[in-house]
Amino acid sequence: xxxxxxxxxxxxxxxxxxxxxxxxxxxxxxxxxxxxxxxxxxxxxxxxxxxxxxxxxxxxxxxxxxxxxxxxxxxxxxxxxxxxxxxxxxxxxxxxxxxxxxxxxxxxxxxxxxxxxxxxxxxxxxxxxxxxxxxxxxxxxxxxxxxxxxxxxxxxxxxxxxxxxxxxxxxxxxxxxxxxxxxxxxxxxxxxxxxxxxxxxxxxxxxxxxxxxxxxx
Numbered sequence: 001x002x003x004x005x006x007x008x009x010x011x012x013x014x015x016x017x018x019x020x021x022x023x024x025x026x027x028x029x030x031x032x033x034x035x036x037x038x039x040x041x042x043x044x045x046x047x048x049x050x051x052x053x054x055x056x057x058x059x060x061x062x063x064x065x066x067x068x069x070x071x072x073x074x075x076x077x078x079x080x081x082x083x084x085x086x087x088x089x090x091x092x093x094x095x096x097x098x099x100x101x102x103x104x105x106x107x108x109x110x111x112x113x114x115x116x117x118x119x120x121x122x123x124x125x126x127x128x129x130x131x132x133x134x135x136x137x138x139x140x141x142x143x144x145x146x147x148x149x150x151x152x153x154x155x156x157x158x159x160x161x162x163x164x165x166x167x168x169x170x171x172x173x174x175x176x177x178x179x180x181x182x183x184x185x186x187x188x189x190x191x192x193x194x195x196x197x198x199x200x201x202x203x204x205x206x207x208x209x210x211x212x213x214x215x216x217x
Contacts, residue, residue, distance in 0.1 A: 001024055001025060001144075002022065002047065002176070003022075003023050003058070003062075004021055004023075004043075004047075004058055006056040006057070007021070007056035007057070009042060009046050009052070015054075016042040017042055019056070020039070025192075026176055027174045027175075028176060028192040029167070029190055029191045029193075030177070030178050030192065030193050031179050031188050031190075031195070032195050033182070033184050033187070033195070033196045034196055034198055038197040041150075043180075043197070044180055047147055049072065052066065052067070060073065061076065061077075061145075063076070074141065077145055078144070079141050079146055079147070080138070081137075081151065082134075082149050085131055087122045089122050089124075091122060092119050092120060092122065093133055097136060097140050100140045102141055103140060106139070110136070110139065110166050111166075114133060127154060128159035135166065139170075145175070145176045145177070146175055146176070148177065148178070150180060150182065151181065152164075152186060164189070164190060
């Protein structure tokens, strides 16, 4: 469903992605792990159309999308939950959801707390509730492909567990997901495959299993 082949991308003269290839089969969950600075968020920007690859190929559902805009990709069924939540703090929960042109009611079953706070300003909620709202903004679009950047960052374990329960439900429904995480344990529990991004000059390949999984797998 997602296919990157020898992708290069960066910012000006700074190249961040240097020949990245990645395949995410339809209806599966891929966990993308790696340290800060490895290029995970840059890869998300390339996938979501916010940053154009300087070379290489990006395909979505077999269609070449190197030059596609974020709007084009959204219409093709790809939705991104960005790092940092990106909600509208001065709008209510329901208003945030209606901006995505979906039915807010369809997400309240998954996140009852949001249903209880539908008239509350998003900026007045806790960080965990705001992340639930960011997740829900993606879900109301009924995406075929979901790219999630650092879902668990800065959140209490109980909130992370609740969010990943929804990830499991979506996986069972056949949604294709790429989950970008710095911390491995929760993401790998729901993943069909795990990919690690790391600079080969900084981290020898034989050390990857120790760093991320605590031993050889």
